[in-house]
Amino acid sequence: MRKSLHDIEKLEAYIQNRLSPAEAQEIRTDLLLHPSKYHDWLSQKESYLLVHAAGRKQLKTELQAIHLSLVQDPAKQKWWQQIQAFFVS
Amino acid sequence: MEKEKGTLKAKFQQNREQTFRSLYKKVFPAVARFVAKKGGDLALAEDIFQDAMILYFEKVVSDQICEPHNPQAYILGISRNLFFQHCKKNKPSLGLESLGEFTVAPSEEATPLPDRHRLLDYLTTAGKKCMDLLQAFYYFRSPMKEIAKEFGYRSERSATVQKYKCLEKVRETVKQAHYAEVIA
Numbered sequence: 001m002r003k004s005l006h007d008i009e010k011l012e013a014y015i016q017n018r019l020s021p022a023e024a025q026e027i028r029t030d031l032l033l034h035p036s037k038y039h040d041w042l043s044q045k046e047s048y049l050l051v052h053a054a055g056r057k058q059l060k061t062e063l064q065a066i067h068l069s070l071v072q073d074p075a076k077q078k079w080w081q082q083i084q085a086f087f088v089s
Numbered sequence: 090m091e092k093e094k095g096t097l098k099a100k101f102q103q104n105r106e107q108t109f110r111s112l113y114k115k116v117f118p119a120v121a122r123f124v125a126k127k128g129g130d131l132a133l134a135e136d137i138f139q140d141a142m143i144l145y146f147e148k149v150v151s152d153q154i155c156e157p158h159n160p161q162a163y164i165l166g167i168s169r170n171l172f173f174q175h176c177k178k179n180k181p182s183l184g185l186e187s188l189g190e191f192t193v194a195p196s197e198e199a200t201p202l203p204d205r206h207r208l209l210d211y212l213t214t215a216g217k218k219c220m221d222l223l224q225a226f227y228y229f230r231s232p233m234k235e236i237a238k239e240f241g242y243r244s245e246r247s248a249t250v251q252k253y254k255c256l257e258k259v260r261e262t263v264k265q266a267h268y269a270e271v272i273a
Binding site: 001004005008009012039040043044046047048049050051052053054055056057058059060062063064066067069070076079082083084086087 | 105106109110113114117118121122125126130131134135139140142143146205208209212213220223224227228229250253254256257259260261263264267
């Protein structure tokens, strides 16, 4: 694995609190001394948030599809009618 | 359901759709009844239940739920909280951002970051394969062995290297978007 990927791996370990106190301190010093590394750190953290958001979006789509398939399933009509009945005032 | 303790995470990883489908059939009626009793409508019940399932899934796959637990009670509990949050905020729609853990704490944002939704749309189209791989690992928590098989890599090591390459690509896109915003 090339060095830049090793750096990403190490930054990931830092972000996930998997480094020893000494290693973490080394990274913190690096981030303070090198603006480019600080931006790497910031962008990497943002990348995880984006992946997380994409995962949630995908899961929501999957759940909506499951909902649709259940309400359209003739075998689940009784189940669906029971649910709809809760909302009839 | 309680007898399935310890295996729910594996079930989610092995057959997510089937596991969700089974939970949907069992738990949605209770959530719908709760929302109806509180004066909410069916669309709100669906939205709340699906968001509760997302939070539940995240907790199960990241080992944040102590075993044994009762999935029905857990999901119903999350749904109640989401419903009360919704009432408090009086929002017409929940939106996935309201589930939390999506925003960066202000102290962590030394400089404003690019529009996350726009960036997300871009990444899920232009860099779909990479995003799928990253999601499989970081969000769905699939074992690397499964990921390697699913994405056609010869070994777990190859898949791991590709994961970091993808992360590098996404990170560069984030940086470029940030830079474009700063100079705009």
